[in-house]
Amino acid sequence: MLEFAFAWAVLALPLPLLLWWGLPPHRERASALRVPFFADIVAASGVQPGTGAVVRRRRRTQAALLWFIWLLLVVALMRPNWVGEPIVRTEVARDIMLAIDLSGSMDYRDFPGRDGQPISRHRAVQQVVKAFIAERESDRVGLIVFGDKAYIQLPFTRDLATASTLVDLMAVAMAGPQTALGDAIGLSIHAFESSSIEERILILLTDGNDTASRMTPINAAAIAERNGVEIYTIGIGDPQATGEDRVDFSLLADIAGRTGGEFFNAEDENALAAVYQRIDEATAAEVNTESWRPRQSLVVWPAGAALLIGLATLAGMRFGGRRNGA
Structure with missing residues (x-):
């Protein structure tokens, strides 16, 4: 039988969503080079100039994997245990x-x-x-x-x-x-x-x-x-x-x-x-009799799965970025 020692940790599941809604987006200033003939370059390139902000968007697959990793971490925080048959x-x-x-x-x-x-x-x-x-x-x-x-x-x-x-x-x-x-x-x-x-x-x-x-x-x-x-x-x-x-x-x-x-x-x-x-x-x-149920911690399984999936996702992003840059 599966039991959770800290079932209340499930309340942390929507935490990333609350942070996404409540916190401002990450901003980072970057150095730029001003040239006197910028208008000529723009006219030659045929591109309409805009603001210098760059907003990176994640793919749906990456977002799904991140949510799944967070779900596994929350399950690990809930400390799942497998409870065996009672021993008397x-x-x-x-x-x-x-x-x-x-x-x-x-x-x-x-x-x-x-x-x-x-x-x-x-x-x-x-x-x-x-x-x-x-x-x-x-x-x-x-x-x-x-x-x-x-x-x-x-x-x-x-x-x-x-x-x-x-x-x-x-x-x-x-x-x-x-x-x-x-x-x-x-x-x-x-x-x-x-x-x-x-x-x-x-x-x-x-x-x-x-x-x-x-x-x-x-x-x-x-x-x-x-x-x-x-x-x-x-x-x-x-x-x-x-x-x-x-x-x-x-x-x-x-x-x-x-x-x-x-x-x-x-x-x-x-x-x-x-x-x-x-x-x-x-x-x-x-x-006088005394009974207890043997307990086996299962925390290592969701925590280990979150670690492996996270490393695989990170490796995939790095490898994909290099291929796109090439």
């Missing part, structure tokens, strides 16, 4: 850390899929987490995986494609066969320290009990609460199992409650997807 920038609304359990029990094929057929717990988590990440247009996302220890797989980023790819690359037991639940919370607190975003959310998903942490999950949750980290916990295992395979729902509920979050029990893939949707609704944040 969305500010970061939240920092969301996803802590995913990759202990050996996540490979069990006892988790009901959307079609009712059992799939591995890990596969169900991958599918739902990828769908959740794909909708984080205004958020930054980070990934933590934990087993024997907790590891940051991806710091906070808005590169959702990379986050989704890394979820695909997750493998069961890649962090060890046990469950370091408390260490995963502690590592997420450390990751949030570099964040300047006020809304900080940790989504913690596990199918086992804490068996390998150096920091207890309750102590880690207390530290998270002091640091403004809201924890949402998701349990997908069997609370009636024993040892590593048992999920302590009461512990997960206590962790979430201490930080102002919520605990969820995902019994199948549909329920797991619904959990992430409920978390998204419960933590909805106001998104």
